[in-house]
Amino acid sequence: MQLIIEESYEKMSETATKLIVGKMLNDRRVNLSITAGNSPKKIYEALAPLVKNKSYLSNIHYYSFDEVPLKNEVVGMTEGLLREQFLTPAGIPESHVHFVSPANYQSYDEQIEAVGGLDAMLIGIGADGHFCGNMPGSTKFENFTYQVTVAPKYPWYKSLVNDLGERTPDSFVTMGPASIMRVKHLILIASGKHKAAIIKKALEGPVDPNIPSSILKLHPNLTVILDQEAASQLS
Numbered sequence: 001m002q003l004i005i006e007e008s009y010e011k012m013s014e015t016a017t018k019l020i021v022g023k024m025l026n027d028r029r030v031n032l033s034i035t036a037g038n039s040p041k042k043i044y045e046a047l048a049p050l051v052k053n054k055s056y057l058s059n060i061h062y063y064s065f066d067e068v069p070l071k072n073e074v075v076g077m078t079e080g081l082l083r084e085q086f087l088t089p090a091g092i093p094e095s096h097v098h099f100v101s102p103a104n105y106q107s108y109d110e111q112i113e114a115v116g117g118l119d120a121m122l123i124g125i126g127a128d129g130h131f132c133g134n135m136p137g138s139t140k141f142e143n144f145t146y147q148v149t150v151a152p153k154y155p156w157y158k159s160l161v162n163d164l165g166e167r168t169p170d171s172f173v174t175m176g177p178a179s180i181m182r183v184k185h186l187i188l189i190a191s192g193k194h195k196a197a198i199i200k201k202a203l204e205g206p207v208d209p210n211i212p213s214s215i216l217k218l219h220p221n222l223t224v225i226l227d228q229e230a231a232s233q234l235s
Contacts, residue, residue, distance in 0.1 A: 001203075002223045005231045009191040012227045013042035016122070016189050019223065021050060023120045023185070024060050031112065033063040033121040033175075036081035039189050040122060044086040052091045062092060063118060064099045066133035066174035070167040076101065077164075100145060105173040108145045113182075120185040128156060129198050129211035131188075133174025139212040143176030177215050186219050191227040199226065200233040 006012040020043070024030055034040070051057050068077040075083075079099050087097055100108045112118055123131050130136060134143075137154045149171050151157060161168050180186065190199055202213040203224065216222055 001217055001219075003203075003231075003234075004223065004225045005228060006225065007228055009227050010042060012189060012191055012225050013040075013046065016040075016187060016225050017043050017046045017050075019187060019225075020047065020120070020122065024051070024057055026059065026119075029059050029061060029116060030120075031061050031063060031115060031118045033065050033118050033183065034082065034086065035065070035122050035124050036078050036085060037124055039124040039191060041085060043122070043189075044089070048086055048090040052089070058096075061096045061098060061115070062087065063112065065121065065123070065180075066172065067099060067101050068133070068164075068172040069102060069169045070164065071169055073167065100173055100175065102147065102171070102173055105145045105147060108175070109179055109182075118183040120187060121180065121183045122187045122189065123180075125188060125190050125195065125198060125202060125213050127194055127198055129202060129213045130156070131213045131216065132180065133172055134177060134212040136210050136212060139177065139209050141177045141207075141209060141215055144178045145173065145175045147171050147173050177212070180216070181219060183219075184221060186216065186222045188213075188216060188222065188224045189226075190224075190230040193229045193232065195230040196233040199230050200235075204235060 004015060006015055064078050064082060066078055070077055125131055128136055133148060135156045138148050150160065150169060201211050203217055205214060207214045
């Protein structure tokens with residue numbers, strides 16, 4: 001594991017952007033999996049103009065790693081955010097965008113392996129220790145891409161329902177820990193004091209399925225990029 005601690009969210013984002021651009025500059029097809037949400041916003045703001053209309057980056061293909069379908073809506077939550085935050089501003093052609101979904105999740109791993117696997121994946125970490133859609137209480141480390149039932153027995157159920165209300169789905173899909181371990185290079189980003197406690201547990205604590213992200217430190221090529229606040233509880 002390589003640990004990089006930057007002084008601010010902006011510096012963290014700048015370092016992550018440079019790392020991703022380095023992955024892109026290749027003379028063969030490059031498969032990148034990217035995250036949505038608050039953590040990567042600055043990365044995508046910097047990355048979009050760098051890749052837009054660049055013919056020498058036509059070898060890049062982008063993959064999502066989870067999807068929360070929304071009731072009564074055509075586009076899922078992850079797809080919508082990725083399009084809004086990066087894919088549309090960057091002008092990425094549809095032929096180079098690949099989304100996991102309830103319709104294709106059972107063959108998603110095979111589809112990825114057939115094109116050479118994922119070269120890199122940018123992921124965040126939830127304050128509860130989740131990564132991708134691998135949530136506390138519903139994650140098995142041996143899972144490849146799988147479907148998760150949304151049920152009251154899980155500790156994250158109320159939070160999801162509070163966020164989505166009537167749009168809450170009956171299930172969602174995610175690449176599992178076994179899928180993530182196949183990725184050639186994992187890039188984990190986190191910022192803010194609210195992430196400090198879970199960063200310590202995930203990186204320095206035991207591997208525990210109740211803290212799904214604790215498995216990530218076993219990945220053979222993991223780069224963790226934090227700001228000082230997120231790193232503040234590390235030994």
